[in-house]
Amino acid sequence: MQPDLLITQLQDKNExxxxxxYEMYSENVLGIIQTIVRDAELAEEVMQDVFIKVWNNATSYDASKGRFFTWILNIARxxxxxxxxxxxYKNKKQNHQASFFVDILEAKDSFVAKVDAIGIKKYIGKLKPVCKEIIELIFFKGYTHKETAEALTMPLGTVKTRNRNCIKELRAALNLT
Known part of the structure; x- marks a missing residue:
């Protein structure tokens, strides 16, 4: 079937x-979405939304402005x-599931693997208050350095430096250096 005819039929709401x-473009659309959201299940959900938008907005496609494939990929992006x-999405990324932390704790190359989860809290409790805050936000709540800087109202570079120093202190307390 001719691509132009297919697009015209879509614009006429031909199922x-x-x-x-959908068969022609779904794989590529899903790939673009997964690259951005980095979550397979969420990517599937977004892809469904994209094709609903394609169905609902097909009449807004204008061939003189670009290829149909590019139009769909822009909607997906x-x-x-x-x-x-x-x-x-941000809350989901910050509030990891318990399995996320179990995987970290079970990783052989992780310094946390050398102590149990309760034990590490004890060592973190001995750190300076600013270290407790930074480690809590970055490692236990999943904040980025930038989000941590905003939450603590301090410069990004300061957060990065303090985080590095706090981790050194924690490793020294755990005798891992």
Whole structure:
């Protein structure tokens, strides 16, 4: 089937044309979305939203402004970026599941593997208050350095330096240096 005819049929709300377009482009769309959101399940959800937008907005496609494939990829890219900027996405990234920490604790090359999770809290408790805050935000809540700097109202470079120094202190306390 001619691509132009397929697009025209999609714009006329032909379900077979939509199915064919989905078959043609879904793999590439999913790849773009996964690259941005870095979560397979979430990428599938965003991809469904993208194809709903393609269905609902097909009449807004203008061949004189670019290729149909590029139009779909732009919708996918924008939807994925919007998802990563959403409050729900940020909260999900900051509030990791328990299995995330179990994997860290069980990793053989992790310094945390040398003590149990309760034991590490005891050592963190002995650190300076600023170290406790930084480690709590970065390692236990999943904040980025930038988000930590904003939460603690201190310069980004200061957060990075203090984080490095705090980790050195923690390793020394655990006799890992």
């Amino acid at each position: 077979k044309a939509f199915r064919r377009i 924008n939807a994925a970026i919007d998802k990563t900027r959403s409050k729900a």
